[in-house]
Amino acid sequence: MTAAERATRTREADALCARAFDDAGCPDSGVALVAVGGYGRQELSPYSDLDVVLVLDDGVEPGAWAAGLWYPLWDSGVEIDHAVRTLAEVLERSGADLRVALGMLDARHLAGDPNLTLRLRTAVLAAWRRDARLRLPELRRLGEARAGRLGELADAAVPDLKESVGGLRDGTVLKALVASWLVDVPHADLERCRQGLLDVRDVVHSVAGRSTDRVTPEYWPEVADLLGLADATAAQRHTRALARRLTHISRLTWRRTDAVLRRPRTSGARRPQLQPVAPGVAVAHEEVVLDRGTAPSSDPLLLLRAAAEAAERDLVLAPATAARLARETPPLPDPWPAGAREIFVRLLASGPGLLPVWETLEETGAVDAVLPEWSRVRLLPHASVVHRFTVDRHLVETCIEAAALIRRVARPDVLVVAALLHDIGKGGRTEHSAAGEPIARLVARRIGFDDREVDLVAGLVRRHLLLPEVATTRDPDDPATLALVTTQVRDREELDLLAALTEADARATSEKAWSPWRAELVTGLVRRCGAALQELPPPDPAPASVVVPDTVRSGAEHLVVEVEPRPAGSLVRVFGRDRVGLLADAAATLALQRVSVRAARAWTQEVGGRDVGVSEWTVEDADLDAAVLRQRLEAIAAGRVDPADRLRRPGPTRLEPIVVVRPEASARATVLEVRAADRPGLIHTVCRALAGLGISVRSAHVSTLGPQAVDVFYVQEHAAGALTDRRAAAAAHAVRGALAESVAPR
Known part of the structure; x- marks a missing residue:
């Protein structure tokens, strides 16, 4: 299924509509038949409806031809969504209903009076641009409501290709944002993602034999075959990659839109005011960018520093900046210097600001420069339906959850690195905890941890399922239950880290994974194990001595x-x-x-x-x-x-x-x-x-x-x-x- 086939379907539908218009005896002046929505964008899938509006100039009364127009379309077997409106009614409804306005932005002439269609399009676009600052917040709320209902296409077990975040609806919204003239988007990337998702939807229609936007698990093998991909996993990764890129473009565009809406109206272009916030890093228009005169080739820590500053301040990491830093920043030595590790930990522990920054690092290739092992889990679907995210997104979400727990542990740096790596072993044939331990050990050593810290990170990855498994399957009063944990966890510090990682992992998985019942079981087990691991107090530190001037x-x-x-x-x-x-x-x-x-x-x-x-x-x-x-x-x-x-x-x-x-x-x-x-x-x-x-x-x-x-x-x-x-x-x-x-x- 390709854009060429969609173009063919559109031409056939256009010919059908034009013939029906002529056969019904519709007037040539003051009346126009227009396509709107997906049909207006020429994006018909095999089972798409035809969205059409018969527009009458003000003062034109509909005759018998207004009703007769639809009969040949119904007889053809095509599903149509139709309406008859005067030009004034169309503009009034567009002003009152945001969904109608979005559909009319894509109005395309089919038959009748082309001048009327031109006036319609001109009036709709002018009203949209005039009222954009008032209407875009409502459009934002509609998108947030969709996100709450359907989640993200890139991560959903049963994604909706149209309405999920990162789906075709977001592509339409982005085009509307561009039409407002307030912001711009990377058009080539946007169209590549939209056309790719349209290809997937065409295939899903063919597999399902009906109109549907939801991709159930049993569809993926046939979808892969029709798209020429290796298997169901490859088809999922292909689709999720398109959606993730579209999600990133959408989030970035909305952040920029929000920034524009917060700024007062000005006449003429404003030169960005750079506010330095760290060596080589500045903020301009609520985005983290390079400071003036900064040479990325001279500072191997610059990429990490810019990312950490953006995440901690919950600002946009400018994609152009991230891409340039990924290309020009010198590679970090092996092992990393202490300063690099500290900045990396700041990034991972930044909380909710981590997600959009990590997405930017992903989409610009910068993650591979910092963590090449990430490619193992990129866009990898979870085998268990209890997970609401793909493996890579789950790891980022676990870091975000762990950031809220760092006060509980003595080594927050170890906690957030283990959170990022705890599922890094997934995707192979070996049990993922065992497969992930050597990878985590390699990464921890490379980023500059010492031997004991490397053992801590690797041990947390190896045993991150220990507490929930023991707590939910063993008798808590049996001494052997405590022994299962205390023989594998060396001391109270490691137990506290494991408890925090367990909670962060579960919270990032789903609400059901950290239910009050499960939380109580794990907390009780940790309390009993902590008492068993209670150690003697450490000795007072030895007095220091230096030569006094x-x-x-x-x-x-x-x-x-x-x-x-x-x-x-x-x-x-x-x-x-x-x-x-x-x-x-x-x-x-x-x-x-x-x-x-x-x-x-x-x-x-x-x-x-x-x-x-x-x-x-x-x-x-x-x-x-x-x-x-x-x-x-x-x-x-x-x-x-x-x-x-x-x-x-x-x-x-x-x-x-x-x-x-x-x-x-x-x-x-x-x-x-x-x-x-x-x-x-x-x-x-x-x-x-x-x-x-x-x-x-x-x-x-x-x-x-x-x-x-x-x-x-x-x-x-x-x-x-x-x-x-x-x-x-x-x-x-x-x-x-x-x-x-x-x-x-x-």
Whole structure:
């Protein structure tokens, strides 16, 4: 089935309509027969209806010929959807009913007065363009309603080629958006997808022997044969690829339409205003693009950075930018540097903003540059009907679900990478968990995880079905049930990761896969296994020691900053007379300089009978001036600069911060564990809140894992020991409140 055959069907239908018009004795002036909808677009499938309207000029009364026109069409056996309207009635109905307006945008002359058809088309298009800003929001709502009913063609088990998201209806809507003159689309891609889906629909009509847009599973083998494809899976992948591309074009066009509708009307073209948001990356008209003067060939992290910024900000990653970066960005080394892995984790943990960005990476070929293993599962249908998405889409959805659970785990970076890879073994003959483990191990090692982290990722992929299988098929009170889990899961950290992955996987599968009953069974099993895996508290960290500068030893200088170059960044050391608030000031200094902190630790060191506060900061910035940092630190310490307002970030975070007291973690200090969205000034906010209570930070262990900071603070009463339970609770409350306040809207 080809466009040529559709053209032949259209010519035959046109001839039939013109002959009926002439035989009925319709007037040649003031009356026109027009095709609308799919017939107007010349897209007739074997069993399509003919949508036609007999249009009368204002003042023309219909005679017997208006009724006689339809009899020969009915007698021919063709299904017709017909109406008789005056020109004024057509325009009125188009203005009142959006569906009628869409059909009339494709009006095509069949017989009668061509001037009347021309006036009709001109008036319909003029009204559409005039009222577009008012009508497009309604058109958007209609599309969202269709999506809620039918889902996405690329992922549905029984797709609707016309009404599903990414189907032929969306192709028609895109043409209407272009007709509004507000936005444009990539026409070649749009037409390729539309014509491809029309070919599939023609074949489905032939297989079914009737008019239908739904492709049931038993149709796929014959569809494949008629399309000249290898098998049913190839036919599904072909169809779903067309739909996914059309879905991407549609989402991108609607995002751009929404941006246009939000902007005030202007006369003339507006030059995009670039707002730099990261090295080499800027935002223009709500899309992430390259900043001026950026050379992709000089920065191997640029593709990942642009994608992460777009996903975290829930903005469009401009397809032209993604395609250029995929072509020109140098390949990442094997293994990746730590900075690349951190950006990749930020992308995966960005939440709902991940999906449109990942689609752009897919459609521009950029995913293959980052994760070549993705081709194994691209557009792969799930064997189980319980899944609502194809395998690749399910993996992305699992990442989105996992992003909401990262506060529960100590290693969110491991969680989201395992979420992306947990079904990567599907599509072969080997059980997919077993097949996926070596692939996950290879990917985890390449992106820069160490041996233990590689084992964690691979183990999660291998055992991602363990908890639901055991919870739903074994007696929870039988000791052997716990043994099934605890003999395979090494420690509580891995159990927590497996529990979060299980929930994310189930939620991404379908609502039924994470029912309250199933959730309760899994949660109960995890609770019992956690008690069995309870470990002894870790020992207090060994005290650190470095050479303190002579000027600090002698008391000649109160504050000293040293910068030591390191691969892919620097190590910053801050020395000063030990006091409550010193660490907060050091953290503020780096935050105000927009220095990106990857890790930090702090301690008190006795030198010559006096206590010296020391902190070390591993940062991404390679070009730092110690003198500038010291000058800023002294201004903050002296109270000349208050960093609080400058570090306030507008808008709430997606996940609330978690602050927990760990009484079992140390015998000499009170341990506060803080998990919060990584951002400038986070460490300063925590330390300042503690200093406000007169609590001293004796040791700090800070790490950034993708989008989440996991910071552990060993705190004491100044010149004393661990906090009382009451003081510990007050400290946790103060830190939690400070973090919440620091991200509240102004």
